[in-house]
Amino acid sequence: MSRVVVIFSKRSLSTSHDALDLVASAARYRELLEGALRAALPDHAIEVREDERARTIRVEVDTDDLALARSLERDVLDHAWVVRQMGAWAILG
Numbered sequence: 001m002s003r004v005v006v007i008f009s010k011r012s013l014s015t016s017h018d019a020l021d022l023v024a025s026a027a028r029y030r031e032l033l034e035g036a037l038r039a040a041l042p043d044h045a046i047e048v049r050e051d052e053r054a055r056t057i058r059v060e061v062d063t064d065d066l067a068l069a070r071s072l073e074r075d076v077l078d079h080a081w082v083v084r085q086m087g088a089w090a091i092l093g
Contacts, residue, residue, distance in 0.1 A: 003045040003062040009054040021093030029089035036079050
């Protein structure tokens with residue numbers, strides 16, 4: 001089992017949503033992304049966390065298998081994009 005950590009910043013969610021409650025929205029995004037990743041990657045330990053220092057979404061995979069790490073990173077980034085574009089994470093303040 002590999003450990004997968006996803007790191008994002010709530011600022012990255014703001015884009016054109018002026019009235020967005022960034023704290024609540026980031027918490028909901030984290031929850032939705034974590035759920036999607038756990039369902040899609042049940043054989044891996046998943047952690048999604050927010051870090052204001054993050055400039056982009058980052059994926060860290062704890063494995064010695066480079067091919068697996070790259071595959072997991074791509075899969076996680078795809079899920080992050082889908083949740084961001086289609087998930088009901090935006091909460092207006």
